[in-house]
Amino acid sequence: xxxxxxxxxxxxxxxxxxxxxxxxxxxxxxxxxxxxxxxxxxxxxxxxxxxxxxxxxxxxxxxxxxxxxxxxxxxxxxxxxxxxxxxxxxxxxxxxxxxxxxxxxxxxxxxxxxxxxxxxxxxxxxxxxxxxxxxxxxxxxxxxxxxxxxxxxxxxxxxxxxxxxxxxxxxxxxxxxxxxxxxxxxxxxxxxxxxxxxxxxxxxxxxxxxxxxxxxxxxxxxxxxxxxxxxxxxxxxxxxxxxxxxxxxxxxxxxxxxxxxxxxxxxxxxxxxxxxxxxxxxxxxxxxxxxxxxxxxxxxxxxxxxxxxxxxxxxxxxxxxxxxxxxxxxxxxxxxxxxxxxxxxxxxxx
Numbered sequence: 001x002x003x004x005x006x007x008x009x010x011x012x013x014x015x016x017x018x019x020x021x022x023x024x025x026x027x028x029x030x031x032x033x034x035x036x037x038x039x040x041x042x043x044x045x046x047x048x049x050x051x052x053x054x055x056x057x058x059x060x061x062x063x064x065x066x067x068x069x070x071x072x073x074x075x076x077x078x079x080x081x082x083x084x085x086x087x088x089x090x091x092x093x094x095x096x097x098x099x100x101x102x103x104x105x106x107x108x109x110x111x112x113x114x115x116x117x118x119x120x121x122x123x124x125x126x127x128x129x130x131x132x133x134x135x136x137x138x139x140x141x142x143x144x145x146x147x148x149x150x151x152x153x154x155x156x157x158x159x160x161x162x163x164x165x166x167x168x169x170x171x172x173x174x175x176x177x178x179x180x181x182x183x184x185x186x187x188x189x190x191x192x193x194x195x196x197x198x199x200x201x202x203x204x205x206x207x208x209x210x211x212x213x214x215x216x217x218x219x220x221x222x223x224x225x226x227x228x229x230x231x232x233x234x235x236x237x238x239x240x241x242x243x244x245x246x247x248x249x250x251x252x253x254x255x256x257x258x259x260x261x262x263x264x265x266x267x268x269x270x271x272x273x274x275x276x277x278x279x280x281x282x283x284x285x286x287x288x289x290x291x292x293x294x295x296x297x298x299x300x301x302x303x304x305x306x307x308x309x310x311x312x313x314x315x316x317x318x319x320x321x322x323x324x325x326x327x328x329x330x331x332x333x334x335x336x337x338x339x340x341x342x343x344x345x346x347x348x349x350x
Contacts, residue, residue, distance in 0.1 A: 001135070001139055002136060002139040002140055002143055003333065003337065005132055005135060005136050005139075006136050006329070006330070006333050007330075007333060007334065007337065009129055009132050009133070009136075010326070010329075010330040010333065010334075011330070012116075012126075012129050013129070013133055013326045013330075014326045014327050014330055015112065015116075016113060016126065016129075017322070017323040017324070017325070017326045017327070018323055018324070018326075018327065019109050019110075019112045019113035020113055020319070020323050021319070021320050021321075021322075021323025021324060022109050022323075023106075023109060023110060023113060023307075024307075024308050024316050024319055024320045024323070025320060026105075026106055026109070027309075028308075028313075028316055028320075032071075032072060033087075033097075033106075034072065034073050034087055034089075034096050034097075035071050035072075036070075036071050036072065036073060036089055036090075036091060037091065038070045038071055038091070039091040041091070042090045042091055043090055043091065043092075043093045044229050045064070045228045045229050045232060046227050046228045046229050047093065048074055048076075048088050048090060048093065049062065049064065049076065049228055049249070051088055051093060051095065052076035052086045052088060052095075055076075055084075055086045055095055055098050056076065056078045056084050056086055056098075057078070057082060057084065058078035058079060058080050058082065058084070059080050059251070060078070060079035060080040060250065060251060061078075061079040061248070061249050061250035061251045061254075062076050062077065062078060062079060062249045063076070063077040063078075063079060063246060063247070063248050063249070064076055064228075064246065064247040064248075064249065065077065065245070065246055065269075066243070066244045066245055066246065066247070067090070068243075068245075068268065073087045073088055073089050073090065073096055074087070074088050074090050075087055075088075076088065079248075079250065082100075082101075083100075083101040084098065084099065084100060084101070085098070085099050085101070086098050086099075087099075102117070114126070123194055124194065126190075126194060127190070127191055127194030127195050130187050130190050130191040130194065131191065133183075133187045134184065134187045134188070134191075137180050137183055137184050137187065138184075140176050140177070140180060141177065141180055144173055144176070144177045156174075157170070158170050158171070158174055164335070164339060165335075165336055165339040165340065168332040168335045168336045168339070169332075169336050171328075171332050172329060172332035172333055172336065175325060175328060175329060175332075176329055179322055179325050182318065182319075182322055183322070183325075185305065186306060186319070186322075189302045189303075189305050189306035190306055192298075192299075192302050193302065193303065193306060196299070199295065200293075200295035200296075200299075201295075203294050203295040203298060204293050204294055204295050207294045209293040209294040209295065210293060211293045211295075212285065212287050212292070212293070214275075215255055215275045215284035215285040216284075217253065217254065217255050217277055217278065217279070217284070218277045218279065218280055218282060218284070223253070223279070224279070225249075225253060225278045225279065226276075226277075226278060226279060226280060226281030227281070228247070228249065228256075230281050231247075231256055231258070231276045231278075231281050232244065232247070232258070234274075234276055234281055234282070234283055235258035235260070235274040235276060238274055238283055238286045239260050239262075239272055239274060239286065239288065241262055241263065242260045242261050242262035242263060242265070242270065242272070243260065243261055243270070244258060244259070244260055244270075245259045245260060245261045245268065245269035245270040246258075246259040246269050246270070247259070249278075250278075253278040253279050254278060255275045255276065255277060255278060255284055256275070256276045256277075256278050257273060257274070257275055257276075258273075258274040258276065259271065259272065259273060259274075260272045260274065262288075262289075265289065265300060266300060266301055266304040266305075266309070266310040267289075267299070267300045267301075267303055267304055268303075268304060268307075268309050270289075271289045271292065271296050271299060271300050272286075272287070272288045272289050273285075273286070273287045273292075274286045274287075308320070
């Protein structure tokens with residue numbers, strides 16, 4: 001099972017892991033596409049939002065992604081099927097770029113990694129492949145364990161002075177067993193990110209965790225939306241610490257959601273939710289992650305554990321390097337498979 005599963009879906013795992021390493025490289029070490037000249041004054045959020053609306057063709061609403069550093073621009077993403085995004089300089093109001101979700105190189109690699117360039121069905125398929133990858137990891141560990149009567153230290157020997165088959169066989173076993181724990185973590189977090197709704201329901205059901213009821217918008221004769229800057233003031237007054245990561249502005253005056261990241265929160269966008277009435281700008285609900293259901297508390301760690309945005313720099317270095325390991329494992333597995341088959345053919349024809 002281990003061999004045939006690995007050879008069957010190995011290429012998929014290689015593409016997913018290599019694209020994951022590139023995403024870490026792009027985030028941590030590649031020079032950002034836009035580096036702004038930082039000023040003391042920024043343009044009002046409402047004005048930036050209106051500028052973005054002039055560029056986006058959206059019917060569902062807009063997601064505002066706040067920069068994590070002052071030298072990076074604001075991003076405005078459409079909430080419909082187009083998923084367009086606009087980058088705007090918050091100091092000058094200049095539109096820097098307008099991209100489709102699969103823009104080169106970041107958007108294309110991101111969609112390759114998360115949905116195999118095939119939309120929702122590709123994302124679901126990758127989640128299913130994740131279960132098979134877990135099976136490969138666990139069966140590999142079982143195969144590595146010493147059999148009854150065998151000495152444990154024998155399994156730690158790396159016989160590089162032997163023939164080609166044994167060298168590749170030992171390399172595959174040793175690399176696999178030492179990287180398996182981290183890969184299991186990555187596979188599990190990846191699966192939960194794909195099937196996040198199902199995982200949330202299961203986790204909350206198993207722990208009898210209560211999910212906060214979605215707030216109801218206030219009855220108001222005002223059909224216009226409140227100013228986004230005043231909504232931001234309301235959100236910051238409720239949760240004064242931390243930074244705003246995301247603001248979700250749906251159309252039809254549905255409640256506006258502000259997400260904040262506190263200092264000790266591992267999730268880079270924050271999972272502290274503040275719901276504000278769009279028409280009146282009044283607070284509807286505030287749910288810090290510390291008071292949220294168990295699923296949201298888990299996702300506060302699951303996402304950064306998968307993307308390498310937790311702990312310190314050693315962790316994203318570890319994930320970056322491990323992204324190349326499936327390529328080595330597929331190569332050594334394929335080599336030993338071919339050599340073994342070749343020896344069988346030779347034996348049969350002799």
